[in-house]
Amino acid sequence: MKIFVLLAFMLSSYSYAQSSHDHQGDTKKTDHHSGMHDGDHHGGMGGMHGGHHQLDKNTLKQFFEPLPASIIDEKKNEALIALGKKLYLDPRLSINDQISCSSCHRLDNFGVDSQPTSPGHEGKRGGRNSPTTMNAALHIAQFWDGRAKDVEEQALGPILNPIEMGMPSEAAVVSKLKKIDEYKSLFAEAFKDEKDPIQYKNIGKAIGAFERTLLTPSRFDDFLKGDQNALDESEKRGLQKFIHMGCVTCHNGVTIGGNSYRKIGLVEPYETTDMGRFEITGIETDKKVFKVPSLRNITKTAPYFHDGSVATLDEAIREMAEHQLGRKVGPGFVDDVKAFLGSLTGKGKE
Numbered sequence: 001m002k003i004f005v006l007l008a009f010m011l012s013s014y015s016y017a018q019s020s021h022d023h024q025g026d027t028k029k030t031d032h033h034s035g036m037h038d039g040d041h042h043g044g045m046g047g048m049h050g051g052h053h054q055l056d057k058n059t060l061k062q063f064f065e066p067l068p069a070s071i072i073d074e075k076k077n078e079a080l081i082a083l084g085k086k087l088y089l090d091p092r093l094s095i096n097d098q099i100s101c102s103s104c105h106r107l108d109n110f111g112v113d114s115q116p117t118s119p120g121h122e123g124k125r126g127g128r129n130s131p132t133t134m135n136a137a138l139h140i141a142q143f144w145d146g147r148a149k150d151v152e153e154q155a156l157g158p159i160l161n162p163i164e165m166g167m168p169s170e171a172a173v174v175s176k177l178k179k180i181d182e183y184k185s186l187f188a189e190a191f192k193d194e195k196d197p198i199q200y201k202n203i204g205k206a207i208g209a210f211e212r213t214l215l216t217p218s219r220f221d222d223f224l225k226g227d228q229n230a231l232d233e234s235e236k237r238g239l240q241k242f243i244h245m246g247c248v249t250c251h252n253g254v255t256i257g258g259n260s261y262r263k264i265g266l267v268e269p270y271e272t273t274d275m276g277r278f279e280i281t282g283i284e285t286d287k288k289v290f291k292v293p294s295l296r297n298i299t300k301t302a303p304y305f306h307d308g309s310v311a312t313l314d315e316a317i318r319e320m321a322e323h324q325l326g327r328k329v330g331p332g333f334v335d336d337v338k339a340f341l342g343s344l345t346g347k348g349k350e
Ligand code: HEC
Pocket: 088, 099, 100, 101, 102, 103, 104, 105, 118, 119, 120, 121, 126, 128, 129, 130, 131, 132, 133, 136, 139, 141, 142, 143, 144, 145, 151, 154, 155, 156, 158, 159, 163, 164, 165, 207
């Protein structure tokens, strides 16, 4: 039932995007004298009194789900999680003892480094923006192209990546850690049943377990759970516009994204040399297909897009409307949607 409704919605919003595409000139022209036209197809519907389009519980449930309180038994896995956190923060996992996971995914900065692309141990940068590690464990897969199946598998990549942490081999990492007394006891505690607990794959298990604790419940979760006052009027308007415009066809579920792969430039072609999932699958239709990013904490994780080429959230919202939905939107739409997106920031960190 849920899937059917979503599908129907996607189809209608697709044709909606197509038809509105024809009127793009129109929309653009009317833009300057009213913030209300922008992206709001249902004229006069910009407020909270949108007739059949109210934000009722059932509508919200079709698209979103609040963050669970926890996705790992934190008590049972206490030693594993503590080890994972230590590894996550430890620059000794890199060849020159200078780069940790937290260099690019800072725990004190919403899991990002706020740079378009990130310098590794030699200062070299890859072609992609560092996505946040916050709530990432809930995604269908890891990386912009989904090439690692979960956070445990993902964590093993950067340590050996020549332009990231640059360690030469799994054996080199293991032997380095074995020389650090503290790790002997921490691994022994975390992997009680194992005779030789300092193993490469166990590093991934520990870091992954820690990443599973990186959930950031927000005011929007309170709203989904029924607290009508958790969002203010502009945020509620933004949520309505986000739904009606069709952003929600891709950015939905518990992480408001993170659960599907879609093409960048679905309606209006988007210039990029990064072929996304095509590089993994070799399937023609996977060209420029990326994992839809989660929008949790999005106001805090600029710059945006897979290459970090979009500096501001305003621009990201405008580009999305244009390239994914074939719509030109003005400041009214952008301001409200941005306000809504602000409600997705972890509470206490806003
Ligand atoms: C030099 C910077 C850098 C370092 C160091 C680094 N990462 Fe990343 N991380 C990235 C970049 C860039 C990507 C995206 C690459 C891609 O998608 O191809 C990424 C992707 C990820 C993702 C996927 C998130 C998502 O939404 O798909 C996770 C999780 C992650 N890194 C965790 C880690 C962990 C754990 C470590 C330490 C073992 C680490 N990273 C070290 C830059 C870095």
